[in-house]
């Protein structure tokens with residue numbers, strides 16, 4: 001079985017800076033990855049590539065058996081669910097929450113749009129409802145709180161029933177109950193049969209849902225370590241990645257880390 005995502009020797013250069021520097025990363029269908037790294041490490045850049053929204057300066061990228069550069073990205077993108085602030089800020093100001101979600105389906109339904117419109121709206125509403133923001137369907141996206149926006153963005157990412165789901169800091173701005181509900185929903189989502197292959201970028205180990213299988217640690221555009229979560233998520237690797245001594249803790253499948261003192 002070929003990987004869902006296969007990134008080989010990828011660098012992204014802007015001016016003299018390498019946002020990503022010779023990254024090789026492969027994600028198989030049944031894997032759920034967490035990407036960790038300091039601010040500016042290149043996590044969002046990597047997800048933009050995985051989402052077929054950015055081409056690397058060098059290297060090759062295969063996404064869902066298609067080669068980036070040789071495929072029509074407008075056909076590929078609906079197969080990928082992306083939740084990211086960059087995407088949300090590119091949406092038209094004044095967009096209704098429901099429309100934020102419905103428009104994710106446009107690429108898929110194409111010329112049969114009108115026929116599917118009602119079905120799309122129903123599905124979008126159900127997704128909003130299941131993420132706890134159904135009552136906000138008619139609100140302008142820009143008037144929503146940060147946490148409410150996140151939930152709408154996740155609903156949008158799921159709208160096309162994607163094969164690959166990419167979540168860039170979905171928990172940022174959520175309150176404690178919201179974060180816990182996100183962690184449990186994501187754990188349920190990835191455990192389900194037919195679940196999409198999922199990649200989650202986060203700054204907080206507490207946000208890693210149980211059931212995630214692999215970790216990629218990035219620092220200054222380079223891979224520090226990658227592989228199965230049990231092997232790679234260690235105090236030592238975290239300390240190298242964040243350049244401070246950190247102690248990893250695990251309790252009932254959930255993680256946290258603290259700087260060691262003394």
Ligand SMILES: Nc1ncnc2c1ncn2[C@@H]1O[C@H](COP(=O)(O)OP(=O)(O)OP(=O)(O)O)[C@@H](O)[C@H]1O
Nearest residue numbers: 014015017019037038039040041042043044045046
């Ligand atoms: N067009 C650009 N020109 C120059 N530098 C850029 C450009 N776009 C991004 N960068 C830089 O690339 C680096 C990687 O950015 P990226 O957004 O991928 O980091 P990140 O790991 O997602 O960080 P954060 O945790 O803060 O979200 C950052 O230092 C950023 O300032």
Ligand SMILES: [Mg+2]
Nearest residue numbers: 043044045168
């Ligand atoms: Mg980022």
